[in-house]
Amino acid sequence: MKSANIKMSVISAAVAAGLLAVAGAASAQNVTSGGATLPQLMYQDIFAHGPINGTWSYAGTGSGTGLNAFLTNNAALFGTSGTVHIVGSDSALTSAQITTYNGAYNNGASSSVANYGRLVQVPAFATPVLLPFKETGLASLNLSSEQICRIFSYDSAARNWNQISSAATASAIAVVYRVETSGTTELLSRFLSAACGSYLPAGKSFTVSNNFKTVVASALPTLTAAQDANADGIPDAWVGASGSSGVYGALAQDHRLGFLTPDRDLYTGNGSNVASINGFTPSAASIQNAIQAVTPPATAIARANPLNWVPAYSLPTAAYPIYGTTNLVLGQCYAGGVAAGTAGGAAKSFLSNLNSGAYDAYLSGHNFVKLPANWNTAIQQAFLTSGAALEIGNTSVCNAIGR
Incomplete structure (x- = not known):
């Protein structure tokens, strides 16, 4: 890390x-x-x-x-x-x-x-909680609330990079998440819970929690054995990391998107960029x-x-x-x-x-x-x-x- x-x-x-x-x-x-x-x-x-x-x-x-x-x-x-x-x-x-x-x-x-x-x-x-990403050829990314909701719910319309940006490859989006209980996870979960109701299938929802698996459990589709080979309830394409430093380190690899404190030099430290949301960047x-x-x-x-x-x-x-x-x-x-x-x-x-x-x-x-x-x-x-x-x-x- x-x-x-x-x-x-x-x-x-x-x-x-x-x-x-x-x-x-x-x-x-x-x-x-x-x-x-x-x-x-x-x-x-x-x-x-x-x-x-x-x-x-x-x-x-x-x-x-x-x-x-x-x-x-x-x-x-x-x-x-x-x-x-x-x-x-x-x-x-x-x-x-x-x-x-x-x-x-x-x-x-x-x-x-x-x-x-x-x-x-x-x-x-x-x-703010930032959404840093690293994807070949993609220097900037503006995500809508709907796209974020679909990414974190593993919606079939937002599993690959070219589904959220025409400038990206067809590689799978590797969401980097915190494996331990995390307040950063809880802050993200408050947004997901408040913003995503109309973008999820009936009966699906995000839960406010500091445990990422709890946050997404009721929003994810039923995963196949090929999608979740280790049967932990999380798509195999996603990447677990420990601590803010672990997330930061994991974002050095291509095709990844995570959520992280602003207290990291994301633009020059490991080559990641930070997504805008609905056209807005964090403003104090x-x-x-x-x-x-x-x-x-x-x-x-x-x-x-x-x-x-x-x-x-x-x-x-x-x-x-x-x-x-x-x-x-x-x-x-x-x-x-x-x-x-x-x-x-x-x-x-x-x-x-x-x-x-x-x-x-x-x-x-x-x-x-x-x-x-x-x-x-x-x-x-x-x-x-x-x-x-x-x-x-x-x-x-x-x-x-x-x-």
């Missing part, structure tokens, strides 16, 4: 130096994190160049494993030990996960997560506008529910349509509090820097999109304002408890 170069060229030495100056002397506190691979390069960039408190690790395991590691406090899933302090996930928490976590928390000292405090989920930033402004139209939770009761903190997906009519947020999951309470030199303080500072604009150069440098102002304001009010009921590290709530 190939790894992409971190695009620090877009962040000037002067900006980097300024950020380091703000950081000052970093605490030696170790912070264990991991999860989604979509933001992994950017997060590791921040951890290396600051401003950042503590010494951070980030294991790119995919969103599903990351959430599991946090909810069970199982650092072994990240290849280490100790406490899992904060994770990234493009997949939203489910109500079942929250209920299980809160039930364990309420069970007292016999629970493995007893006295950890409230679960916090907030959007970190917005992102359009993605911000779509998310801004979703009202963040405003009441105390609404804000206390982590489910309300992931902006709902809405299918746009005149903009790039595959987008969403990558999220942070952390605790309200940390053992040792959130003062300087603590893991809790480092986690809170990280969220504060994302929210305040201290990391904006990293966001734009890695092709991500800053949250619109209404969401940043709501996060500040709920989780970062001194004395707020949900404030991370609120001493009146977190007295003697924390992960």
Whole structure:
């Protein structure tokens, strides 16, 4: 598998130096994190160049494993030990996960997560999901929503490249997909579920999920033995890959189309190009506008529910349509509090820097999109304002408890 170069060229030495100056002397506190691979390069960039408190690790395991590691406090899933302090996930928490976590928390000292405090989920930033491709002689590709729906449902009208572009060969379209649970998969699935109803046969549909096989299972036709020789429910022409880096590497080969984070140098890194959708390329402004139209939770009761903190997906009519947020999951309470030199303080500072604009150069440098102002304001009010009921590290709530 190939790894992409971190695009620090877009962040000037002067900006980097300024950020380091703000950081000052970093605490030696170790912070264990991991999860989604979509933001992994950017997060590791921040951890290396600051401003950042503590010494951070980030294991790119995919969103599903990351959430599991946090909810069970199982650092072994990240290849280490100790406490899992904060994770990234493009997949939203489910109500079942929250209920299980809160039930364990309420069970007292016999629970493995007893006295950890409230679960916090907030959007970190917005992102498009790109459809990179590599096909001999095809320098550009504009796909309609219908074509995308037919490709991912293995429709007989969109199995070969010449069926979606007159400039392409008759080779089979090799869809590159994530084999592990992936938030990038979930973001794609929201588009497929919303956009494809009228393009699929009766009784067929895509499912919103972070597991690719689950996403496509109810949309695929009945596969013959020749189409699915290993009987795994996925066409043999398609290619499974692990992590964003695995998808990126797989796209170096001809006849392939995948879905991937924008944080890869797709145009020059491995020769892939990126498809437009309905004539639109990803636009930060359009993605911000779509998310801004979703009202963040405003009441105390609404804000206390982590489910309300992931902006709902809405299918746009005149903009790039595959987008969403990558999220942070952390605790309200940390053992040792959130003062300087603590893991809790480092986690809170990280969220504060994302929210305040201290990391904006990293966001734009890695092709991500800053949250619109209404969401940043709501996060500040709920989780970062001194004395707020949900404030991370609120001493009146977190007295003697924390992960």
